[in-house]
Amino acid sequence: xxxxxKKIRIEKVNKKEGEQVVFKEVLLMEKxxxxxxxxxxxKGVEITADVIKQGKGDKVIVFKYKAKKRYKxxxxxxxxxxxxxxxxx
Numbered sequence: 589x590x591x592x593x594k595k596i597r598i599e600k601v602n603k604k605e606g607e608q609v610v611f612k613e614v615l616l617m618e619k620x621x622x623x624x625x626x627x628x629x630x631k632g633v634e635i636t637a638d639v640i641k642q643g644k645g646d647k648v649i650v651f652k653y654k655a656k657k658r659y660k661x662x663x664x665x666x667x668x669x670x671x672x673x674x675x676x677x
Contacts, residue, residue, distance in 0.1 A: 592676060611634065
């Protein structure tokens with residue numbers, strides 16, 4: 589759940605720091621203790637957010653091994669993300 593002013597990390601979006609992102613596909617919204625659920629999305633609802641920074645997550649090690657075959661492979665992966673601050677609903 590997000591509120592105005594909250595910072596969240598989302599999948600990487602191709603925007604620069606300081607630019608705005610608009611989310612038009614909203615699935616669920618709570619307004620004054622009333623919950624609205626979209627089918628599949630809510631109509632006329634937009635959420636705007638400012639891009640704070642682009643970054644990469646923690647490294648995840650992937651290790652493959654086959655017994656008795658002398659095979660082993662070690663690789664790493666860092667998932668890119670975008671950190672945004674929610675402005676308005």
